[in-house]
Amino acid sequence: MGISERRQLEREVIRKKIIDAASEILAREGYENLSIRKIANKIEYSPGIIYHYFKDKSEIITYVVEEGYKEILRSIEQIPIDEENPETSIIEALRAYIELMLKTPQQFRAILMNDIEGIQERVNILSEGISKERQSIQSLCNLLVLGAKKGKFRTMDVELTAQIIWTSTHGLLSRLILEKNVSEDQKERLINHHFEVLINGLLK
Template sequence: MGIKERKEREREEKKELILSAAKKIIEEEGIQALSIRKIASRIEYSPAIIYHYFQDKSEIVDYFLREGYKEIVSALGGLQHQEGEPDIVLKASLVNFIEAALKMSEEYKSVMLNDSEEVLKHTSVLFRGASDERPAVGLLCKYLKQHYFKDREDSFIELTAQILWSSIFGLIIRLILEKNVDEVQKHRLIEHNIRFIINGIKTVK
C-alpha cells in the first residue's frame, strides 16, 4: 500500500471514529446534545481535528439524517419492486418500515421528536408538496395512486399518505417509549394498526 492510499485509509478511519462517537451521543443524550466539543472529548481528539473532517455540527447531523432516511426508503422499497396483491405488498412494506425504525429506536426517537429547524428540514412530512421532496412519502403516493386511487387527485393521495405516515409514526414512538410491551402484544398492535390503515384506504377508495 502506497503512502497516498495509507493516508486515505487513515482519514476514513478517523472519520468513522468521529461518526461513531457522534452516534453514541445522539443515542444516549439526544441529537440536541450533540456538539463538536463533546465528540472531541469522547474520542480524545482536539475540536480542531474534528473540524478538519466536518465543517460544523450541522454537517454531522445532516449525515445521520440522510443515512437514516435511506434506511426508511429502503424499508419501503417493496412498494417499487414487489408484485402481488396490493394489500399484502403494502402491509409487508409498512411492517418492514416499522421494524427498521424500531431497530434504531433511540436514534429514531431523538431525531423524529426533535423540532429544531436543522432537523425538520429533513424530517417534516406534513407540508404541501411533501411527495415531491420526501422520497418515502413519494413512494407511498405512487403506490396508492397505482393500486387504490387511480381516479383521485394528487392532493387527496398526498393527504392520505401523510395521515398513513402519521399513524405509523405514532405507533412507532409509543412502542419505543413503552419498553415493557412484550413481543406478542407488539406484533398484535402492528398488525391491527396496519389492518385499520388498509381497511380505511379501501373504504374511501
C-alpha cells in the first residue's frame, strides 16, 4: 500500500470514528446534547481534528441521517417481493422499518421528531412528486401498483396512499417510543392491528 492509499485509509477510519461517536451520542442523549466537543472527547481527538473532516455539527448530522436512510433501504430491500401477495411484502417491509427504528428510539426522536435545519428536507415525504426523490416511497408505490394490477387493491392515488401509509406508521412509531410503559405484548398488538387497518383500506 502506497503513502497516498494509507493516508486515505486513515482518513476513512477517523471519519468513521467521528460518525460512530456522533450516532452513539445522538441515540443516547438526543440532538440537543450532541456537540463537537463531546464527539472529540469520546474518540480522544481534539475538536480541531473533527473540524478538519466536518464543518459543523449540522454536517455530521446530515451524514448520520444519510447513513441511517441507507440502512432503512437495506432493511427494506432484503424483503423479497411476493408477486402474488404484494400486501404481504408491504407488511414485512414496514415491520422491518418499525423494528429498526425501535432499536434506536433516541435517534428516531432526534432526527424525525425535531425541525433540525438542513435535515428535514432530506427526510420530508409529504411533497407532491416526492416518490421521484425518495426510494422508500417509490418502493411502496411499486407495491401498490403491483397490488392494483393483480386486482387486489382498489383504484387509488398511489403516491398519496404511500405517503399516508408512511406517515401513519411514523405516528405509531412516535407513540411507541414516547410511551415507554407500553408492554411488549401491547406493542405487538398495536403493530399488527396497524397493518390490518392499512391493508383493509387498500383491498377491493
